[in-house]
Amino acid sequence: MFYREAGDFKTTYADDNQTFPIKFDRYRYYFVLVFAFAVVPFVINDYWVNAIFLPFLIYSIAAIGLNILVGYCGQVSLGTGGFMAVGAYACYKLMTAFPEVNIFFHVLLAGGVTAGVGVLFGLPSLRIKGFYLAVATLAAQFFLVWLFNRVPWFYNYSASGQISAPERTLFGFEVTGPNTSAWAPYLFCLVLVTLSALVARNLTRGMQGRQWMAIRDMDIAAEIIGVNPLRAKLTAFAVSSFFVGISGALFFSVYLGAVEVGEAFGIQKSFLVLFMIIIGGLGSIFGSFAGAAFLVLMPVLLKNVLVGMLGWPTDLAAHLEFLIVGALIIIFLIAEPHGLAQLWRVAKEKLRLWPFPH
């Protein structure tokens, strides 16, 4: 009916190549953006921002980052937690060393530092592939956590080894620290998420993205047609780590405010982000959002339903949460191995034909 290309004429190549070629899709996208930027900030409170929106937005950035590396370039990585820690500690060191500089630049710089570290740990990917590369990145995970635990310089010699985010402002509004109003950190993260998604989307459909996908699909063939594997793989590591670093910096400074490396950036974080992109859909920006939403929001929703509405004991609810989320993951992956993004794609195909089946 209303979801189809028919009658939606394009007169330029730019129109033809846009991300959302179908009018309905495009308006839906604009609507989501307007809603997120212009409506949500006025209605959210502390609970919504700290328990739902911040984790969702921040994990989305991490998932986008990892998706570039795993989904687009085919390099399996288990070092996400470690790279997030690099972002967090870089942000902390920058925040405390240069308090006069804007937090926005600290977060971007933290991403830059992480990109450098990512390239360093990406070097083995030139020689080793598949599961073996996963093990090499696992080493990065453990090494980085050990490093931040071991060297007191990283946590400014505090007695407990914790890093705590000092209060920082942007245009006079506090975005980190305890005195923030709910909308400020939300908008701060939202801007960064939007920028990350736009950059990632445009990188992946340009030449760079095609090189990554060529490497992913068959690296020898890619080399023969003129893709430089060194450049392609290392740029994938750099771009991916940049986003992961930004998410780590936000995770520490805006969301949690105080972080302990072993607990916040342990191996379970690497798995969590990896599961997000597997469930959401490898090689899809929408999939990164869908996966992050699924794994962040589902437990909170279940908790609110089981404990808040049904009044069940908290431990029973916590155990059931594991069961239900686990079962849903299995069901989703059996029903659609390519993730939520593929479900969405199929749904869209069906919508195009609806109400006529052929």
Added chain:
Amino acid sequence: MKLKLATWATAALMTASPVLADLVMPSLSFRTGPYAVGGIPLADGYADYFTMVNERDGGIGGVPVRVLECETGYNTEKGVECYESTKGEGSLLYQPFSTGITYQLIPKVSADGIALHTMGYGRTSAANGKVFSNVFNFPANYWDAASVAINYLLDENGGDISGKKIALVYHNSAYGKEPIRTLEKLSEKHGFELLLLAVDHPGQEQKSQWLQIRREKPDNVLMWGWGVMNQVAVQEAANIRYPMENFIGAWWSGAEADVLPAGDAANGYKALTMNGVGKDFPIYDDLQKYVYDAGLAAGAGNQTGTVLYSRTIYAGFLAHMAILKAQEMHGVADITQAMMVDGMENLEITDAMMEKYGVAGMGPEFSVSCENHGGPGLGAVTQWDASAGVWNQITDFKVSDKSIIDPLILEDSMAFAAENNIAERCN
């Protein structure tokens, strides 16, 4: 989905909040995960104490207490979610029983004006009330514990431990790292050699640390462990035949669940405590009558009388007294969050009060002031008797070495004040 979540959440809020006034005590519990072994007795004790108060006295000052439990799994992200979801309900006092969550809540509670009580854990320098307006860590803190342990060793060795080798096996987190600085200062003062051995979360793998202990043969081993790490450490110590009486755990490493898995081999293991242990307190008669016999016990009801259960009974008692104090100060029964902070800050615990509420001897007499949020810093040593299956208190409550700890507290709290631009209060 978000819209649905919103409607459900509001529906939940509406059904959950009764019209009547009540005193909301949030309990950020962890009944799941690798630290559940400590989290279950802590949560049960806290809930049972307030159930008893409601059943016996009809609440505090006539206003019933509502314990609002929220599962954190000892995870800081869930801790944030729990804090945000409970603070709007008028929560009076947070006791997260997790140092990681405490570090996150310290700035938040100060901004929101809610009291935070971290009894024997959390940020030690919060004892300085001039900087930490809403955070309390009486009756004792980690640094007191480290000092009490060293004092105990001094007593045992006739006042001289120079040249001895003491190992610290610690949980590699904010919690485990807290005592290190104090122990380093103490090692300078008393001339013992300190050996630091970190155990990573969750603490099930300690083979290499205990091999190192077997090689280095320290005279004493101190342990800052929590959760599953404790039982593994006791078992490993037994495996290398380390003399148990030379092995001293912190007060979060000295519960029944920590020593029972090792069986008879754990006999003689020592641990610090800040509260009286055992069931010989009159309050247990009331608990029996109003809670257990009435079938109102929290959880599985099998934790009664254990060390950690008694600790939250004591924590509940202190919170109870602080609420009474706040009610008395402001002349209102249904106190607000700000009044609760006043109640905590002006709390005075006397022997007569402890006698009256059936907890005589469970803790020391002390009073809190604007400057001092840390209490007297007393600790005692307990020892496990495996055949009887009980912890016996083998020393009196003794004072820590304040000449070492007070300057450290001042230094650390001033650094925090400078970092966060906090002006000193109480002047």
